[in-house]
Amino acid sequence: MxxxxxxxxxxxxxxxxxxxxxxxxxxxxxxxxxxxxxxxxxxxxxxxxxxxxxxxxxxxxxxxxxxxxxxxxxxxxxxxxxxxxxxxxxxxxxxxxxxxxxxxxxxxxxxxxxxxxxxWLSRVEDIDYPDLAVFDLDPGEGVAFDEVLKVALLVRNMLEEFGITGFPKTSGSSGMHIFIPLAAKHTFAEVTEAMKRLAEIIVRAYPGGVTLERSIARRKGKVYLDYLQNGRGKTMAFTYSPRPLAGAPVSAPLTWTEVEGNLVRPDSFNIMNIIDRVEKIGDLFAKLPASKNRIDLFIKNNRLQILGANTINSELI
The missing domain is CATH 3.90.920.10 (DNA primase, PRIM domain)
Structure with missing residues (x-):
C-alpha cells in the first residue's frame, strides 16, 4: 500500500x-x-x-x-x-x-x-472486576535500562515466593510492564490495594533502587513501581502495541531468560521486526489468558507484607 x-x-x-x-x-x-x-x-x-x-x-x-x-x-x-x-x-x-x-x-x-x-484491565462481561493486574516499571531520571531489568527480576522473585506468575514485556518506551493474570473476582480497588502491598515489599527490599513516589522530581535515580495503573478506567499500551517513538518500537513480550541475561533494550522490537520474532519463537504471552493467579491474601492479610519482605532473595540487590 x-x-x-x-x-x-x-x-x-x-x-x-x-x-x-x-x-x-x-x-x-x-x-x-x-x-x-x-x-x-x-x-x-x-x-x-x-x-x-x-x-x-x-x-x-x-x-x-x-x-x-x-x-x-x-x-x-x-x-x-x-x-x-x-x-x-x-x-x-x-x-x-x-x-x-x-x-x-x-x-x-x-x-x-x-x-x-x-x-482496560477488565472485560465487558465483568467490567468492574479486572482479569489483569500490572506493575509498570518506570525509570526515573538517570536510570539505565539495565536497572529496570534488575528490578523486574526482583519483582519476579517476590511474586514467585507467593506462587504468582508474572509475564514481562517491554513498554515500548523506557520501562517495562509485568502483567499478572487474575480470576475476575476482585474489584479494581481491591486489586490496587493488593498491588500496593506487593510493591511495598519490593521497596523495603530495595529502597535504594525502587520508589513509590508519585512526584517525578523525587524519583531521580530510582525505578518508579507504579501500582496505581490498576485503577478503574486506567489504560496503557497493550501487548504488541506500537509506540510513538523513533524507530516505531512496540510493547513486546519477553522471556524471563532474556531479562536475566540483559538481552533486550527498550527499542529491540519494532513494527518491522516483531512479526519475524513471533513467527520464530511464538507468542510468549500465549499462556497468559489461561493463567489465574490468586491475590486474596494480599487483600485480607497485612501480615503477608512482613513475610514477603523476609523471603526475597537479596543477592539480586
Whole structure:
C-alpha cells in the first residue's frame, strides 16, 4: 500500500476507505500510515486475543508522531455501524467505548491514526472486576535500562515466593510492564490495594533502587513501581502495541531468560521486526489468558507484607 493515498478495501465482508496512506507516521524511519495498517493486518491474530472484549481508549496521531495527538474514549458518531461499543458508567456520564474483537475494527482504528492500543484491565462481561493486574516499571531520571531489568527480576522473585506468575514485556518506551493474570473476582480497588502491598515489599527490599513516589522530581535515580495503573478506567499500551517513538518500537513480550541475561533494550522490537520474532519463537504471552493467579491474601492479610519482605532473595540487590 506504500505510495497510495487512498484505497477502498473489503475485509471480512466490511468495506473500509483507507485514507492518507502515504502520510509519514515515523518520519525518521520513513514509516507511513500504510506501514502501520500493514502491521496491524499481520499482527491481528496475536493482538486481538489480548484486547478481546476490553474497552479501548484511542490515542490518535492523525499527523504521525511529530504532530499533535489526543486521547478519545467515546466512539465517534461517524464510526461504521458495525464497530461494536460498550457503555460504561462514570461519575456523571456514560462513555461508549469501542470494543475491538475483529480485524475490520482493528484496521478502522489504524486508519483513524490510532497508533497505540490502550485497553482496560477488565472485560465487558465483568467490567468492574479486572482479569489483569500490572506493575509498570518506570525509570526515573538517570536510570539505565539495565536497572529496570534488575528490578523486574526482583519483582519476579517476590511474586514467585507467593506462587504468582508474572509475564514481562517491554513498554515500548523506557520501562517495562509485568502483567499478572487474575480470576475476575476482585474489584479494581481491591486489586490496587493488593498491588500496593506487593510493591511495598519490593521497596523495603530495595529502597535504594525502587520508589513509590508519585512526584517525578523525587524519583531521580530510582525505578518508579507504579501500582496505581490498576485503577478503574486506567489504560496503557497493550501487548504488541506500537509506540510513538523513533524507530516505531512496540510493547513486546519477553522471556524471563532474556531479562536475566540483559538481552533486550527498550527499542529491540519494532513494527518491522516483531512479526519475524513471533513467527520464530511464538507468542510468549500465549499462556497468559489461561493463567489465574490468586491475590486474596494480599487483600485480607497485612501480615503477608512482613513475610514477603523476609523471603526475597537479596543477592539480586
Amino acid at each position: 506504500s505510495g497510495i493515498k487512498r484505497e477502498i478495501v473489503e475485509i471480512q465482508g466490511k468495506v473500509l476507505t483507507l485514507t492518507n496512506l502515504d502520510k509519514l507516521f515515523w518520519p525518521e524511519a520513513g514509516i507511513t500510515k500504510a506501514h502501520l495498517i500493514k502491521y496491524y493486518l499481520n499482527m491481528a491474530p496475536y493482538i486481538l486475543p489480548y484486547i478481546y472484549n476490553r474497552p479501548l481508549v484511542m490515542k490518535r496521531y492523525p499527523d504521525g508522531i511529530k504532530g499533535d495527538y489526543f486521547y478519545q474514549k467515546e466512539c465517534p458518531s461517524y464510526a461504521p455501524r458495525w464497530v461494536e461499543t460498550y457503555p460504561v458508567k462514570h461519575t456523571g456520564k456514560i462513555i461508549n467505548y469501542i470494543i475491538c474483537n475483529d480485524l475490520p475494527t482493528l484496521i478502522w482504528l489504524a486508519n483513524q491514526g490510532c497508533l497505540e492500543i490502550h485497553a
